[in-house]
Amino acid sequence: MGQKKWKTYYPSGNKRVVVTKELPGNRWLDILTRADCQVDVCTSTDILSLDDIKNAIGDRCDGAIGQLTEDWGDVLFKALKLAGGKAYSNCAVGFNNVDLDAASNRGIPVGNTPGVLTETTAEMAVALTFAAARRVVEADTFMREGRYKGWLPTLFLGELLRHKTVGVVGAGRIGSVYAKMMVEGFKMNLIYYDLYQNKALEDYVVAYGDFLNAMGEDPIWCKRAGNIEELLRDADVVSIHTILDESTYHLINKERLQLMKENAILVNTSRGPVIDESALVDHCQAHPQFMAALDVFEDEPEMKPGLKDLHNVVIVPHIASATRWTREGMATLAASNVAGILMGYPAWQRSDITPFLGKEPPRAAPSILNAKEVGVTLYHE
Numbered sequence: 119m120g121q122k123k124w125k126t127y128y129p130s131g132n133k134r135v136v137v138t139k140e141l142p143g144n145r146w147l148d149i150l151t152r153a154d155c156q157v158d159v160c161t162s163t164d165i166l167s168l169d170d171i172k173n174a175i176g177d178r179c180d181g182a183i184g185q186l187t188e189d190w191g192d193v194l195f196k197a198l199k200l201a202g203g204k205a206y207s208n209c210a211v212g213f214n215n216v217d218l219d220a221a222s223n224r225g226i227p228v229g230n231t232p233g234v235l236t237e238t239t240a241e242m243a244v245a246l247t248f249a250a251a252r253r254v255v256e257a258d259t260f261m262r263e264g265r266y267k268g269w270l271p272t273l274f275l276g277e278l279l280r281h282k283t284v285g286v287v288g289a290g291r292i293g294s295v296y297a298k299m300m301v302e303g304f305k306m307n308l309i310y311y312d313l314y315q316n317k318a319l320e321d322y323v324v325a326y327g328d329f330l331n332a333m334g335e336d337p338i339w340c341k342r343a344g345n346i347e348e349l350l351r352d353a354d355v356v357s358i359h360t361i362l363d364e365s366t367y368h369l370i371n372k373e374r375l376q377l378m379k380e381n382a383i384l385v386n387t388s389r390g391p392v393i394d395e396s397a398l399v400d401h402c403q404a405h406p407q408f409m410a411a412l413d414v415f416e417d418e419p420e421m422k423p424g425l426k427d428l429h430n431v432v433i434v435p436h437i438a439s440a441t442r443w444t445r446e447g448m449a450t451l452a453a454s455n456v457a458g459i460l461m462g463y464p465a466w467q468r469s470d471i472t473p474f475l476g477k478e479p480p481r482a483a484p485s486i487l488n489a490k491e492v493g494v495t496l497y498h499e
């Protein structure tokens with residue numbers, strides 16, 4: 119299987135599944151071996167090339183679990199199909215690295231891992247928001263460099279968020295949970311931008327505002343922005359939670375950055391290319407009070423020139439979903455997607471996937487994105 123190191127589990131399995139990175143926990147492996155699969159896992163941390171993956175697929179491969187760093191397009195789906203492949207799962211909720219049409223044309227069901235990243239990713243977006251607002255990383259570096267000579271009234275002044283306005287771009291699962299955390303935790307007003315109205319989120323914020331009123335506290339408000347510009351003008355914090363597609367590529371560009379408040383905070387835990395990163399570098403250079411906090415990058419793992427030299431930017435390596443529970447959950451769902459399809463199970467229809475984490479998981483594949491297109495039966499209780 120080429121130059122990279124691979125480890126084989128359960129070599130007597132009748133089926134064969136390729137897993138392009140080591141995954142946390144054991145449950146995912148149990149799921150695949152119980153489904154009678156030999157499992158070949160790449161133990162190298164290098165990002166695999168198309169050739170590496172094609173070599174690993176070889177001439178016999180029933181299923182594969184891949185990563186968001188790999189380009190799962192027609193080249194790989196063709197190789198998988200020729201090797202007898204029947205299932206692929208991304209070990210991620212996002213699937214902008216997957217050409218769904220190519221997979222569907224080859225008749226290969228594609229899975230992803232929703233529902234286990236929501237709170238974890240939202241919590242990281244909160245952590246990044248506060249790291250930026252209170253300049254935690256800059257202050258930490260200052261201490262380590264031995265530059266602290268005593269308390270000063272002007273040292274590392276940041277932004278108080280209480281009763282300011284949080285702007286959420288993309289009020290889906292993660293965006294809504296982040297919004298609630300910021301509203302409830304810090305009594306912020308909410309403005310959100312989404313193609314669809316999120317009535318449940320609006321009702322929640324209104325009910326929380328009523329509760330605050332009843333407690334004699336200042337009220338808060340919630341509004342759906344008519345356009346992204348309105349949100350950028352009004353919000354003190356902007357957190358991005360959209361998917362990446364043609365409509366969201368460079369959604370935050372030079373012109374839109376200029377609409378934001380001088381001392382606004384921009385957080386991105388979605389996908390790097392949603393922000394024009396070079397424009398962000400220029401903006402942060404020109405506006406030292408503006409803060410950004412990024413988990414994702416336009417040319418990941420590279421950063422645009424100048425980004426890492428900016429003190430007003432917090433940067434972490436795409437770890438928003440990195441809690442043990444979430445990553446083990448993602449691995450469990452990815453394995454359940456592939457094993458489920460190989461066992462001939464139907465595709466689960468509910469958005470609640472927690473039954474798959476329990477002791478008696480349903481006999482279904484938890485999240486198949488193209489079930490209808492490739493004719494996988496839908497699960498009916």
Ligand code: DGY
Nearest residue numbers: 209210211212438439
């Ligand atoms: C995903 O699953 O799409 C995340 O970006 C991984 O953290």
